[in-house]
Amino acid sequence: MSEERRPDLAAMLFPLGRVLIAIEEPILSASDLSMWAYAVLSGLGEEPVRTQAALAAAIGADKSRVIPVLDDLQERGLISRRPDPADRRVRLVALTPEGRSVRSRVQAEIQRAEEELLERLSPDDRRAFLRTLHTLYESVRVAEPAQAMPRGS
Amino acid sequence: MSEERRPDLAAMLFPLGRVLIAIEEPILSASDLSMWAYAVLSGLGEEPVRTQAALAAAIGADKSRVIPVLDDLQERGLISRRPDPADRRVRLVALTPEGRSVRSRVQAEIQRAEEELLERLSPDDRRAFLRTLHTLYESVRVAEPAQAMPRGS
DNA sequence: TATTGTTATACTCTATAACTATA
DNA sequence: TATAGTTATAGAGTATAACAATA
Numbered sequence: 376m377s378e379e380r381r382p383d384l385a386a387m388l389f390p391l392g393r394v395l396i397a398i399e400e401p402i403l404s405a406s407d408l409s410m411w412a413y414a415v416l417s418g419l420g421e422e423p424v425r426t427q428a429a430l431a432a433a434i435g436a437d438k439s440r441v442i443p444v445l446d447d448l449q450e451r452g453l454i455s456r457r458p459d460p461a462d463r464r465v466r467l468v469a470l471t472p473e474g475r476s477v478r479s480r481v482q483a484e485i486q487r488a489e490e491e492l493l494e495r496l497s498p499d500d501r502r503a504f505l506r507t508l509h510t511l512y513e514s515v516r517v518a519e520p521a522q523a524m525p526r527g528s
Numbered sequence: 529m530s531e532e533r534r535p536d537l538a539a540m541l542f543p544l545g546r547v548l549i550a551i552e553e554p555i556l557s558a559s560d561l562s563m564w565a566y567a568v569l570s571g572l573g574e575e576p577v578r579t580q581a582a583l584a585a586a587i588g589a590d591k592s593r594v595i596p597v598l599d600d601l602q603e604r605g606l607i608s609r610r611p612d613p614a615d616r617r618v619r620l621v622a623l624t625p626e627g628r629s630v631r632s633r634v635q636a637e638i639q640r641a642e643e644e645l646l647e648r649l650s651p652d653d654r655r656a657f658l659r660t661l662h663t664l665y666e667s668v669r670v671a672e673p674a675q676a677m678p679r680g681s
Numbered sequence: 682t683a684t685t686g687t688t689a690t691a692c693t694c695t696a697t698a699a700c701t702a703t704a
Numbered sequence: 705t706a707t708a709g710t711t712a713t714a715g716a717g718t719a720t721a722a723c724a725a726t727a
Contacts, residue, residue: 381658382662382665383552383638383639384548384639384645384661385552386570388548389588391668392541392545395538414539417536426708426709428709435542437697438710439695439697439710442710462707463702464702464703464704485536489537492537492668495663495664496660496663500656503656504657504660504661505534507649507657508541508544508657509534510648510649510653511540511657512543512544515645579685580685581686590720591685592686592687592718592719593719616685616725616726616727617726617727618685619685619686
């Protein structure tokens with residue numbers, strides 16, 4: 376029972392990641408959003424986050440890295456950020472209605488563009504791939520508390 | 529027939545990529561290899577590459593970025609690099625026997641470590657996932673001539 | 682003149698470590 | 705004293721562009 380020869384997982388994932396970035400980039404810049412800004416909007420999309428540090432951790436960023444991003448999004452009225460009355464050290468961050476609308480519009484565009492990539496698969500394969508990818512994603516999300524992206528080296 | 533709600537592809541792939549880097553890192557540094565050095569060894573593993581630029585493109589790096597890596601690997605006797613007699617502008621780069629052995633040992637270790645991640649899947653899912661990932665990988669490899677990794681932003 | 686490899690440089694991204702304000 | 709957020713800074717990683725050698 377010999378193992379199938381295959382490229383490393385990372386060797387297959389990274390080129391795919393590059394293509395996905397290339398797909399997202401024009402969509403994001405059409406709405407004047409950086410990758411991190413979109414990550415913040417996505418991170419806030421599900422449920423409101425209590426602290427900025429928690430938000431940063433959830434999207435795999437350093438807490439200091441998200442601050443200019445939050446400044447910008449707040450200035451543009453896409454998020455609200457106000458001190459928690461109960462503990463004035465923490466900032467309650469949330470999407471504004473407009474932020475929510477931008478987020479869902481952009482996400483829809485991105486996912487539509489991603490479909491072009493997935494269309495190369497049969498419907499069955501496509502479904503199975505997304506399901507398994509989601510499983511792995513959830514499994515690493517609980518295993519590894521989100522961390523900042525290590526750089527190249 | 530409503531679309532299933534799902535996170536963006538990139539949002540699922542990137543955390544997975546981070547975990548894979550974390551898995552590879554200790555294995556690579558045990559052999560004193562950087563990520564790019566391993567990418568070079570991998571790139572040379574299949575068939576010898578004729579030019580350094582082609583090698584760089586194959587691993588998604590800038591041609592100037594691989595030079596210090598090649599210097600180091602050559603100094604350590606893991607690769608050979610000699611001018612092509614037929615066109616002395618180009619350097620013929622190849623794995624030495626020792627380089628080949630290091631590469632296959634390290635790759636075996638990495639893939640063994642990756643299996644721990646894949647073990648969270650059923651054998652069927654695991655097989656299907658690897659097969660589909662490979663399909664996508666091949667499809668983007670021909671579509672997008674390998675390019676340097678765009679940075680965050 | 683065009684191409685391969687190389688070097689030097691400027692730029693971007695990033696984490697770290699101080700600092701503030703609250704508790 | 706400890707924690708959330710902020711700011712400033714130094715370091716790493718990168719692409720760009722100029723350069724040398726060969727064609």
